[in-house]
Amino acid sequence: MELTVDLHAHSVFAGGTQALKITPEKYTENKKKAVKHLTKTNETMPLKGIDLIGTGDCQFTIWTDILKEVFVEDKTGIFFLEGNFNTRFILQTEIIFTVPIQKRSKIAHIVFLFPTFTSVDIFRDLLDKWGVKHEKMARPFVKCESQEEVSKRIYEILDIDPLIEVIPAHIMTPQGVFGSNIKLKHLSDFFGTVTERINVLETGLSADPQFLGLIPELDNKTLISNSDAHSSALHRMGREFTVLNVSKVQYSDLVHSLRNKKVVYTVEFPPEEGRFFLTGHRRNRKKPGVHDDSQYCYFSPQHVPKGDICPICHKKLTIGVFQRCVEIGKAQSEERDINDIKPKQNFIRMVPLIDILSTARNVKTKTAKSLLNDYKKIVSIIGPENILWKLPLLEVENQLSGKIDETVLNALRLVKEGNFTFYPYGYDGEYGTLKLGERGNFQDINITKSSTPLQQTLF
Ligand SMILES: [Zn+2]
Ligand SMILES: [Zn+2]
Incomplete structure (x- = not known):
């Protein structure tokens, strides 16, 4: 049977600021807020056609406590909101791993799925053991000293329960493993030996199986799509999702299906609308690289200025997902053309x-x-x-x-x-803007706008 899932979302406590206000006296107030969020999620998912969603932030103590209180479990790792059985939930979180590479801090966001509250509690003990500050941050940082430590720690998490799944999140965005903050060539450059345990990767809003088809290493991996929603608003939840083939609706079957490539299809946000599709610098940019409200630029890979340098502020551009896919393809010694890619997985753009x-x-x-x-x-x-x-x-x-x-x-x-395009396309953290009745060519974009004269570079 088909099960439509969104395996990466966040709680009302994601983002840190609300989390800082948490005190025991505020528990009732927080619980009210949390239940409102869950109820809204419960109402929204059926409108999107989604059967099951991740809780987000499942190790964040106050959220875990509330979930334990309000959830009803069917004993197979699937949870429901008490009194309301429209939407199923599973325990899920996103953790930020960092490691020094090339003398800078490489970041990768990673999603974890958990089969039970017990496994989540053990995971929290591990965070304590590692000295991770997780009580004030719903999406905590696990700072590793070396790449070996990244592998070791992820193995430790996976050893808690054989049904825990690790999924590198939005892999091409600046905060993903292949993102531009430090340009890696292979998954193992970050994950080391634990790469063997990575079966599934998340495409992220700015990429889909066609763009990821530029990267040879991903040919045999399972790609899934999730909303990564930070709110229960209708335009955030269920922006992307995955249809899986499962024999029963239970957590172990879901993980089995992910590990055995039983993705029927993914539903993809148009990559061109994603916040990091093209390379560029947006208007009103603060440091690093200052732009006023008339200055912006964005480029398809073939038009990116030499050295990825912004023609307006002369700082490094924010490298888009399209460019990263092309670069990694080349680094893995295979230059593929986006027009020739025959994706290995079915997907629809929505x-x-x-x-x-x-x-x-x-x-x-x-x-x-x-x-x-x-x-x-x-x-x-x-x-x-x-x-x-x-x-x-x-x-x-x-x-x-x-x-x-x-x-x-x-x-x-x-x-x-x-018969539509995006004008502009998504770039440097800004979503693309939908334009109807026109078609565009995202492969041939070369825009630099500045009402004040460009700074002259002396040669
Ligand atoms: Zn993330
Ligand atoms: Zn700039």
Whole structure:
């Protein structure tokens, strides 16, 4: 049977700032907030067509305590919110591992899945043993002294329970293992011997199986997609997800399916809309590299200036995911062309319905009531959002015609026909902006805008 999952999310305590306010007296207040978040998640997932989601931050003590209180377990590692059985949850977290490489600190975000609260409690003891400050940070840092220590510690986590799964998160973004903060060539440059235990990697919003097809080392890995949502807002949750083939809905089956390449397909956020797709520097940039509100630049890999240097501020550009995929492909001594890639896994690209409505209605605030009303109306007719992308255009038109605004229907028509682009594309931490009725070529972008004269470089 098919099970639709989103295995990387965050709790209300992610980000650190709220977490710092936590005191025992605030427990009731925090619990209220947490339950509200879980209830909203429970309502949102069915609208997206997602059956199961990760809890996020499952080792964060206050969150663990609340989850233990409000969850009902079916004894197979699957949890439900008491009194509400729409959405299933599994215990999941994201940890930041760091290690000095080339005299700088290399960062990699890593997702872990846990089968039981007991395994989570043992994991927390390990964090204590390593001296990790995890009580004030929902996404803690595990600082390692050497690459050998990275392997050793991940083995220690995996040794807690054979069903714990490790999944490098958003691998191509600056905070992912292949990200640009320090350019590695192979997974083992970070993970060492524990690379053998890595079966699954997360594509991240700015990449999908086609772009990752540029990297030979990933040919035999399983790729999954998750929302990495930091809030329960409709436009954040379920932006990406994975459809797995499982024999039963239980935690062990889910992990078995991940380890045995039983991904039916992934649903991908359009990479061009992702925050780190192209290489560039955004406007209003603070240090390092200062730009005012008229200065920005972004480039496809073939147009990136020499040395990755910004033509405006002369600092290093933020390297986009597209460029990193090309670079790693070359570093692994195989130069593949994005146009020739035949992805090894099925996937569909799904422009989020909220983004389409926001563009069609010209309403920028994606949490606006008017957009939510449009969204709910469409879903009430068609079914969950994922169905919209499976149905042929004619069927969508038949079902929605006369029932929703013509402007909205026309926007859906354009997206389903592929008649859209992003202007600009996502770069340097900014999401791409959807533009309907035009097609773009992300392989030939070379934009530098500056109303003040560019600084002259003397040769
Ligand atoms: Zn992350
Ligand atoms: Zn710059």
